[in-house]
Amino acid sequence: MTASTLTPVRRSRSRPPAALWVLLVPFLVMFALFFVAPIVFAVVDSLFAQKSSGLGLTAPTREFVFMDNYVAALSSPAFLASLGRLVAFSAIEVPLMVVTALALALLLGAAAARFPRLFRVTYFMPYGVPGVIAALLWGFLYIPATSPVLQLLGAVGIHANPLSSDAVLFAIANIALWGFAGYNMLILIAALDAIPSDLYEAARLDGAGEWRVIWHIKLPLIRPSIVLITLFTIIGTLQLFVEPLVLRPLTTAISSDYTPNLAAYNQAFTQGNPNLAAAMAVIVALLAFAFSALFLRIVNRKGNRAW
Amino acid sequence: MVTTEAPARPGTRPPRASVSAPGARAPRTPRPGGVAGAVLVNAALVVASVYFLLPIAWVLIAATKSPGDLYSTFGLWFSDSPQAWENLVALFTQDGGAFSIWILNSILYSGVGALVATVISAGAGYAFAKYDFPAKEALFWTILGGVLVPATVIALPLYFLLNAVGLTGSYWSVLLPCMVSPFGVYLARIHANASVPDEVIEAARIDGAGDLRIFGSIATRMMTPAIVTIFLFQFVTIWNNYLLPLVMLNDPKRFPITLGLTLWNSQTQRDPAFTTLVVTGSAVSVILLVVLMVSLQRFWKADLTAGATKG
Numbered sequence: 001m002t003a004s005t006l007t008p009v010r011r012s013r014s015r016p017p018a019a020l021w022v023l024l025v026p027f028l029v030m031f032a033l034f035f036v037a038p039i040v041f042a043v044v045d046s047l048f049a050q051k052s053s054g055l056g057l058t059a060p061t062r063e064f065v066f067m068d069n070y071v072a073a074l075s076s077p078a079f080l081a082s083l084g085r086l087v088a089f090s091a092i093e094v095p096l097m098v099v100t101a102l103a104l105a106l107l108l109g110a111a112a113a114r115f116p117r118l119f120r121v122t123y124f125m126p127y128g129v130p131g132v133i134a135a136l137l138w139g140f141l142y143i144p145a146t147s148p149v150l151q152l153l154g155a156v157g158i159h160a161n162p163l164s165s166d167a168v169l170f171a172i173a174n175i176a177l178w179g180f181a182g183y184n185m186l187i188l189i190a191a192l193d194a195i196p197s198d199l200y201e202a203a204r205l206d207g208a209g210e211w212r213v214i215w216h217i218k219l220p221l222i223r224p225s226i227v228l229i230t231l232f233t234i235i236g237t238l239q240l241f242v243e244p245l246v247l248r249p250l251t252t253a254i255s256s257d258y259t260p261n262l263a264a265y266n267q268a269f270t271q272g273n274p275n276l277a278a279a280m281a282v283i284v285a286l287l288a289f290a291f292s293a294l295f296l297r298i299v300n301r302k303g304n305r306a307w
Numbered sequence: 308m309v310t311t312e313a314p315a316r317p318g319t320r321p322p323r324a325s326v327s328a329p330g331a332r333a334p335r336t337p338r339p340g341g342v343a344g345a346v347l348v349n350a351a352l353v354v355a356s357v358y359f360l361l362p363i364a365w366v367l368i369a370a371t372k373s374p375g376d377l378y379s380t381f382g383l384w385f386s387d388s389p390q391a392w393e394n395l396v397a398l399f400t401q402d403g404g405a406f407s408i409w410i411l412n413s414i415l416y417s418g419v420g421a422l423v424a425t426v427i428s429a430g431a432g433y434a435f436a437k438y439d440f441p442a443k444e445a446l447f448w449t450i451l452g453g454v455l456v457p458a459t460v461i462a463l464p465l466y467f468l469l470n471a472v473g474l475t476g477s478y479w480s481v482l483l484p485c486m487v488s489p490f491g492v493y494l495a496r497i498h499a500n501a502s503v504p505d506e507v508i509e510a511a512r513i514d515g516a517g518d519l520r521i522f523g524s525i526a527t528r529m530m531t532p533a534i535v536t537i538f539l540f541q542f543v544t545i546w547n548n549y550l551l552p553l554v555m556l557n558d559p560k561r562f563p564i565t566l567g568l569t570l571w572n573s574q575t576q577r578d579p580a581f582t583t584l585v586v587t588g589s590a591v592s593v594i595l596l597v598v599l600m601v602s603l604q605r606f607w608k609a610d611l612t613a614g615a616t617k618g
Contacts, residue, residue: 019518020438027431027492028446034484035453035461042464107352112345114352121601122356125363128596130547132565133589136572137362140369140586141382148365148382178359210344231455239457242549246569249576261459268463269554277463285460292455 039285046070046279069279079280082260083287085169089259090237090291093173097233098226100177101184106214108185109192120189124182131179135246138175143250165253172243180236184229191225192218227299231292238288241265260284363593370394370590374583394587401571401584408560409567410595413546415478416563420485421542428488429534432495433526437508447496453489459550466554480555481563485545491537498533499526539603546596564592 046069052060073079104123108116126134140146142162144154153160162171195218203213219226241261248254257263260280268277365382371394376386398406435447465484466475474480503526511521527534549565556562559570568588575581 017518020434023430023434026427030487034487038461038464041468107348110348112348114349119352123359125597126359128543128600129593130565132549132569137366145378235455239459281460281463284457288457
């Protein structure tokens with residue numbers, strides 16, 4: 001470092017110093033290699049196809065087919081069904097997650113709450129359980145032979161089957177809720193903690209009750225965090241992969257292309273069609289962007305403050 | 308929480324704690340209906356903890372049972388002939404001690420991956436917060452856009468890319484991609500903005516400190532809570548990762564716990580003894596992470612820079 005002591009104050013505003021590049025370049029290089037490059041590769045790859053000669057005697061050649069893979073993916077009834085399933089799953093999971101995380105954060109912030117720190121760490125604990133293991137555990141809890149919950153329900157005459165084709169989407173939503181509600185709750189608690197306590201004092205001096213404080217102070221002030229966790233949940237739900245993969249041996253309600261990601265994984269590694277898989281992955285990414293953009297448009301629309 | 312700052316910073320103090328804080332007003336008088344409300348709030352908290360603890364309690368109890376008892380006894384109580392020790396011995400001796408190797412691999416992937424990710428995203432986040440350079444905002448939004456890209460969209464093409472350079476199957480194939488945390492850059496930038504005042508940087512410059520030294524010994528100290536948060540979240544993200552190792556690895560010697568347990572789980576239909584291994588292995592890995600999360604819990608909120616901005 002050549003620290004010029006002559007113009008120390010102006011340096012940050014004029015020519016960027018060498019230190020900037022030391023700080024910035026490692027991340028940018030890694031980001032380019034392991035984030036941007038795969039995306040570019042996927043987009044390019046999705047425009048090509050492997051064409052082998054009829055007998056398979058010569059090596060397959062790579063041909064530019066433009067949108068053919070997308071047409072093939074979007075005209076496959078199974079893939080369309082998996083996209084539909086994904087949208088349905090999002091419609092279940094996103095509101096469930098946001099409302100649960102919000103309820104937990106507000107409950108823990110209530111003046112009457114006892115042992116808030118103990119409860120907070122309890123709710124957050126499942127976040128440390130890998131999704132695979134969470135799915136394995138809930139799998140046991142979804143089977144009457146091993147599930148104490150189903151056994152207790154059965155004892156009072158309720159025979160539920162969470163893995164039936166009607167219920168399995170909710171069973172999967174429950175696993176994701178269990179794993180991530182505490183994490184989202186923590187983000188909301190951090191936002192709630194940042195609200196200056198004078199605001200509560202003032203509201204209470206004005207005679208506002210707990211509900212009015214929630215409605216008129218807490219919710220409006222943590223709005224950005226609510227938007228953030230909603231966005232993360234939308235992205236997360238569109239990645240649905242692990243839970244159906246783990247639950248699949250337990251039920252016939254989950255097919256090998258139950259979600260677009262499962263379908264893409266199968267195309268890439270068991271069907272040997274990485275180009276189609278790339279197209280499917282790009283479709284999921286576009287869907288994620290479309291949903292995120294749509295959601296942000298709705299919440300940012302002028303005058304949309306009616307909580 | 309280990310905050311020791313004076314009550315002059317209301318913004319950093321949880322509202323519920325401020326009720327009993329020194330200098331706070333006298334406790335407010337209970338309103339009518341306050342008792343019923345308190346009972347409802349606490350009942351809801353208890354119900355929620357039953358829900359979140361249920362699978363954990365189940366697996367800890369199930370890990371003490373023989374394969375037969377797993378299916379024939381009530382799930383939330385111990386069987387008459389517990390065999391936790393036998394299950395643990397079986398877990399750690401199966402496949403030549405594979406489970407211990409998976410634990411070590413998980414620690415390696417998560418520890419090294421999160422460490423490097425934290426260092427480079429803290430540096431980048433600080434650079435975004437404190438320097439001006441061409442195309443800064445465009446670059447930042449591109450990185451932030453990375454948060455929105457589903458991991459599956461990255462993992463599949465990454466396999467083909469790393470395959471082309473012969474890296475698939477190696478430790479690097481999992482480690483390197485885990486070292487990128489766009490969300491970490493975002494967190495580091497907002498925290499550097501909030502907790503490293505420009506005046507401190509200018510003062511250090513006047514005292515003759517170089518930019519890297521200012522970052523390394525002053526800014527990182529003020530950003531410690533953010534840095535710890537980035538590390539913890541990246542650690543857990545890598546620990547919980549499944550798709551990336553699934554795509555990249557084929558040698559069970561390099562598997563993390565998640566992949567190893569599903570490998571065993573896929574063999575339960577051939578040999579039911581694997582069910583006990585999967586259950587006991589799940590219990591052990593749940594205990595590992597719960598210990599980690601509970602013991603590090605105080606770091607998530609620890610306001611270590613308190614006072615640093617006042618001098």
